[in-house]
Amino acid sequence: MDQRSSASSTVRCRSGSVQSRHPEHRLTEALDRDQATPLYVQVAALLRREILAHHYGDGGALPSEAHLQRRFGISRVTTRQALQLLADDGLVQKRQGKGTYVSSDHxxxxxxxxxxxxxxxxxxxxxxxxxxxxxxxxxxxxxxxxxxxxxxxxxxxxxxxxxxxxxxxxxxxxxxxxxxxxxxxxxxxxxxxxxxxxxxxxxxxxxxxxxxxxxxxxxxxxxxxxxxxxxxxxxxxxxxxxxxxxxxxxxxxxxxxxxxxxxxxxxxxxxxx
Structure with missing residues (x-):
């Protein structure tokens, strides 16, 4: 996907959060930047819901960090915190140089x-x-x-x-x-x-x-x-x-x-x- 098509796959909401129009993100919801819950916890909760709904399949790859940054309008640090939260709970595994993948049935x-x-x-x-x-x-x-x-x-x-x-x-x-x-x-x-x-x-x-x-x-x-x-x-x-x-x-x-x-x-x- 080139930069133009990537940019067109998101829409900025009135609250300043980002929602995706990409078909693989049917469960995407806006982030609430006014609530006390940290953004990385909100992002992890949304990704968790998608993982449990089998959007990425067993052992499938999650979108890249850059893609998640654009999708949610968040920083690289926040993206990595969200992915680490999922990894800590055993839902995903990080593979050096390859990305983040849904854990298998193990x-x-x-x-x-x-x-x-x-x-x-x-x-x-x-x-x-x-x-x-x-x-x-x-x-x-x-x-x-x-x-x-x-x-x-x-x-x-x-x-x-x-x-x-x-x-x-x-x-x-x-x-x-x-x-x-x-x-x-x-x-x-x-x-x-x-x-x-x-x-x-x-x-x-x-x-x-x-x-x-x-x-x-x-x-x-x-x-x-x-x-x-x-x-x-x-x-x-x-x-x-x-x-x-x-x-x-x-x-x-x-x-x-x-x-x-x-x-x-x-x-x-x-x-x-």
């Missing part, structure tokens, strides 16, 4: 946010099916009043992808099995028990699941490993209000942690004894 779980497992899937446009396998008092020794046990199976497209075993406060048992079936783990804590989660510690590992867990995950006889995510969540007072262990099949799942900058004192040379 789920990329961002570890930098205290977000629930279910929400992490939904954030990427995936709606898992869930089955509550157990809800009741814990039969094993528990810590700091976490006497309610939950076990839930997650499926994608009918196939098992993850099994979670979670321990919640004693009083969570009073919420009942129906609530446990309808609410996420964090929902039970925050909405059900009115305890706001402000931080979470997570650790990643791998293990061979026991026979019962392997059966739930469809791994009978495979003898394979599963990814593990161990999580401990705390409320505003610093009290432990949830502990969970996720067993995840690795074929369609990976954990991602994004770091900013180098740590102080990084060595440039190897020290030989």
């Amino acid at each position: 789920v990329r779980h961002a570890l930098g946010k205290a977000r629930g497992f279910y929400d992490e899937l939904v954030c990427q446009g995936v709606t898992p099916q869930t089955e509550l396998l157990f809800w009741g008092p814990s039969s094993e020794a528990h810590e700091e009043g976490l006497g309610t046990r939950l076990e839930r199976l997650y499926r994608l497209d009918g196939a098992p992808i993850a099994l979670v075993q979670a321990w919640l406060p004693d009083e969570a048992l009073l919420l009942g099995r129906e609530s446990a079936e309808q609410m996420t783990i964090y929902g039970l804590v925050e909405e059900g028990l009115k305890r706001r989660i402000v931080s979470a510690e997570s650790s990643i590992g791998a293990k061979v699941p026991d026979l019962t867990s392997a059966g739930h995950l469809g791994l009978e006889g495979n003898g394979g490993f599963v990814l593990t995510l161990s999580r401990r969540s705390h409320d505003a007072l610093g009290a432990l209000c949830e502990r969970a262990l996720f067993l995840v099949r690795p074929e369609r799942y990976e954990f991602v942690l994004r770091s900013e900058g180098r740590a102080p004192g990084t060595n440039m040379r190897i020290r030989h004894a």
Whole structure:
């Protein structure tokens, strides 16, 4: 597309925002430059909606940064912030020298946010099916009043992808099995028990699941490993209000942690004894 045709593909609205007439941008909306929400967050939300509507296909390329700058009337910095927000949520992947592409059906779980497992899937446009396998008092020794046990199976497209075993406060048992079936783990804590989660510690590992867990995950006889995510969540007072262990099949799942900058004192040379 030459510069003239590119310029004719946009129209400036009375508010000063830009809308596209290009047929691939049927969901384009004007940016609200008067609201408190940063422009890059608004742009990311619009692109997210288009990605989830499959406008770019599975693994397809997003428009170039220059195209997005013209489309929304924003700076290069704002464009890159919007794309990075999508990348942080696992919706897109940046390829050096090639551009930004929609992530494939491989789920990329961002570890930098205290977000629930279910929400992490939904954030990427995936709606898992869930089955509550157990809800009741814990039969094993528990810590700091976490006497309610939950076990839930997650499926994608009918196939098992993850099994979670979670321990919640004693009083969570009073919420009942129906609530446990309808609410996420964090929902039970925050909405059900009115305890706001402000931080979470997570650790990643791998293990061979026991026979019962392997059966739930469809791994009978495979003898394979599963990814593990161990999580401990705390409320505003610093009290432990949830502990969970996720067993995840690795074929369609990976954990991602994004770091900013180098740590102080990084060595440039190897020290030989």
